[in-house]
Amino acid sequence: MSYKGSAVKRGEWLELMPGKVGQTDQDPYTAAIGWLEGTLQVPSKLLFRLKQNDEIKVAGDRIRVRLFPKRDYGFEPHWDELNVLYEDDYCLVVHKPVGLKVHPAGDGQGLTLANLVAAHYAGQGEQAAVRHIHRLDEFTSGPVLYAKNEYAQLILDESMRAKGIDRTYAAIVEGILDPSIHRIDAPIGRDRHHAKRQRVSPGGKPAVTRVIRAESFGSFSLVRLELETGRTHQIRVHMSYIGHPLVGDTLYGGSNTFTSYQALHGESLTFPHPLTGEQLVIQDPWPKQFVDLYHKLSGNPRL
Incomplete structure (x- = not known):
């Protein structure tokens, strides 16, 4: 999937201007649905719900889709330092430090990365569910990828299943x-x-x-x-x-x-952007603990 055209978030709606879509004998709405399914690869269950809820609007060469509805965070926000490695309207990649779980264990107790991400969204005025695409062990540091809406989650989940995320x-x-x-x-x-x-x-x-x-x-x-x-x-x-x-x-x-x-x-996370298909390579430098250990064992003062 590779969409390079205009795509602007306007509140809860994504406004697209793909130009002429579909066959000349198709009505604009049917042509737009086919384009959303084929070019934008909107998953069928999401597309069905968007149609059912009248959340696809077509006006001339403009298509508006309600891809950014407000959602509960799902976790209590906790304000603390969060190292953001990449962010746009669809994806968030943050550094997970050693000793912090990605999300609560069965007991639901204790601070987790999910709580920090919820606070990050709240601080930006975004009301989006905290959706992680993959996890890291509690004592492994590195980048963790989040989807900021259901469309991005479904696309990235499929990329994960297809081994498209490295x-x-x-x-x-x-x-x-x-x-x-x-x-x-x-x-x-x-x-x-x-x-x-x-x-x-x-x-x-x-x-x-x-x-x-x-x-x-x-x-x-x-x-x-x-x-x-x-x-x-x-x-x-x-x-x-x-x-x-x-x-x-x-x-x-x-x-x-x-x-x-x-x-x-x-050290790094590579994934296709859910909207454009562009390969994003996100680097996460070694944390101080890892650098210090490397220096101690190798005797090398420089990386």
Whole structure:
């Protein structure tokens, strides 16, 4: 999908000027519906509801669609520092720091990234539901992508299912990684003997991690990895499985001598913009904790 024409948000409505659409013998409304479904790829269930609620208006070469209705945040706003990496009317990407969950656990207690995002929306006068597209472990830092309306959520969810969203991670692992290792293909399932752990298991779900670059120093390696799948704890499980647990990751065999949590950071996030299809590459620099650990283990004063 690639729409490069005029698209302006006006309150709750998106105003589009795609020019002439449809066949000459089609009435304008029918032609507009076909264009929204074909070119803009509005998902069928959303398109049906928009039609049912009279939320598509056509006037000449102008199409107006109510894509930005007001919605409850879904989480109590909490005002605190939030590092915004990218934002427009459709998407928000923010840095998740170490020790902060993306959303509440079952008990619903404690501050989460969702609360900070709700406050961010409130501070801008936006009334949008907090919708995360993917998650990170509590003690993994990096970028988290949010959709700011249902249209963007449906498009980005489909991109996620189709493996159209790429995430690159930096990890500091124990041992010197064999440079011939470029891909780890090992299914992952629950560990029946430990409620919080996952494990490589023949009966698990397919899981593939790409190793794209490595630097070794002493008895440690800096590894950059990409996920082809998104299983729980995938990088942590796979690196432990090949004998190189993450530094600090005691759950999967790593030592906590130098840090008390896994040395894992999401460096970049690449995804197609839900409206234009443009490939967006969002970088998230290493946080201070990760930089300090790298310096301590490598002895390298500069990155």
